[in-house]
Amino acid sequence: MALVRAACLHTKVARGAGLPAKARAGLVYRKHGDPAQVVQLEDMVLPSIGSKDVLVEILAAPINPSDINMIQGTYAILPDLPAVGGNEGVAKVVEVGSQVQSLKTGDWVIPRDAGLGMWRTVAVFSEKDLISVPNDIPLLSAASLGVNPCTAFRMLNDFEDLKPGDSVIQNAANSGVGQAVIQIAASRGINTINVVRDRPEFTQLSDRLKAMGASHVIKETTLRQPEMKELFKTCPRPKLALNGVGGKSATELLRHLEIGRTMVTYGGMAKQPVTVPVSSLIFKDVKVRGFWVTQWKRDHAHNEGAFRGMVDELCTLIRQAKLTAPACSEVNLRDYRQALEAAMQPFISAKQVLVM
Template sequence: MWSFVTRHTGPVKHILATGRHYSTRFGYANSRCLVFSGFGQPEKVLKLHSYSIPPPYDDIINVRFIASPINPADINQIEGVYPERPEFTLGLGTGEKSAVPGNEGLVEIISCGSKVNPSIRPGQWAIMSGPNFGTWRTYAQAKESNLIMIPDKEGISPIQAATVSVNPSTAYRMLKDFAGLGPGDYFVQNAANSGVGRSAIQIGRLWGLKSINVVRDRPGIDKLKEDLKSLGGTEVITETEAKDRRYIAKITGGQPIKLAMNCVGGESATNLTRILGHNGHLVTYGAMSRLPLLVPASALIFRNIHCHGFWISQWSKENEASKSQMIGDILGWIRDGKLKDAPYEATKWSEDTKLEELIEPVKRGISEYSGRKGVFIMEYN
């Protein structure tokens, strides 16, 4: 059995992909994918399905997936509680209309139709240009508009490329697009140990920003604080410490905090609004606690706090050119060793992998928050 689950704290060196392209003598590839035909808990609605991918023609590009992350949004889509829903189709060869979950992924170009841009060649890497492609599968057909090409994969691991378009991109945009931050300014964030949080610490450091990073009270908190400070965090505090405005003022020397990034909601978000400076901006991009966002009226009336929401999927749809430039910046930092990976848990996916082995990391993504990102890593014979 090739398939197993393993935990990693660094990049996968080269798990992939030097194997041969699996196809019939007529040029058809066999794609294995997770599918669902109705909304519900993943372990109840996900099925493992195989279907044939024909040779490409005209503007069609055949790709094989190298790595496909498991994001909370993917799980929410399966449950039917996410604003965007994938297209259900009979084109997968299922008995009823089905969809492939997964919004983020890294592919390798396998072959191209005759009308595809000649600059796109087999062996190149690409990531998905937007959501709802369906990335939890081994092979697929795409168009150039579905892909953002990675012109230089030297110095970038499959995991790093596969996970670039959600977590680091979300951090990049919030730091850049809200509050007019400049070198020396402070921002504060909760869920600082998350993938977005770790990216924000490092991108903020690169831009000369100072950060206060809030994490849950837990055993071993000193080790976690050291870890986040090693990434460039100015200060790391617990949710309990975040309630003390005088303690925060001591950290900042009275300098106002201009931006608060909220992924939790509930009391944690309320605490962020209380320590924001006058005219500060609260940006909410998640709701891990599943509790309402409560903003004191005094923060709005007397300190003119501005509240925003941010959704990277919507931003990506509206800013295709800017997204490509941003992805180039982030990959450049990764290549130069200036942006480190968030911890992740890799599940290998081969021709022998069973349904229950693929569902297990998806279930863990629902049941616990560990600071590790789940990623499917595809293996080919």
């Protein structure tokens, strides 16, 4: 299992042993706690390359909220300790085992599932744990492809039959998922009503999201204001609501849904429960669903075409410049503490990406 394999830090050196010691390093945590305190940069020993394994050089790996939660010990899945952090990233294949068929030297690859441990310079992974991506797309787009864009893609595809001209409303619109929702929806002619928390630089943020294709950008307080009626004179009520916050924000999204439609919760940044008004259930017959992209990947692990098709479609959008990586700050692996601390700050304006 990937979670267990990723934690195997001290095994006999075989191939790849010729790499300089400084090239075999990773961010390891041996107990749960504050990431900036429990994560350490350590030299690592490469395991032997089996017949169905590949040796990869990690190129870049983001720091996502799920990575932080995993280290804190609060995530739904936890690897055995000690473990290497990082659930997402892009790597280049350096060497392949004798029975590897789907990958070759030089290919770019991303993890199929969480728990591989991407915050390291090199690694040996099983062929089945990786999927190839084009190596002619931007590095940061490839590194941040496997979680947020896939989450956005599935939520836009799987819960309501959305057509050009339809509307979607979402909170956390400036998050990685939110930015992907905006761009994928815009490529399909779907309107997005994007809710963000009030902040001093609201106008600049609004302009940036609209440049990506956002139809409307509003503050959370606006959800409770009469001006929403004016908005719906130019934009149909949403058939889909996407909730990454929880609490009052989720309740307000529900109030604006079209009758009989769906709210999907994929995150809970407010750390408050989702409260569903009785009136929304009785008089609007709304549907309340949840989504976790890790579970989707596991449910479709034996359907190669489902994941492959999604990745190919997302990469096509990237090539067409219709889907870009979120704003990123590239940080050298040695400066990982700075990156971890920045990733945990409120009102984050850029995703921290470890560059190896």
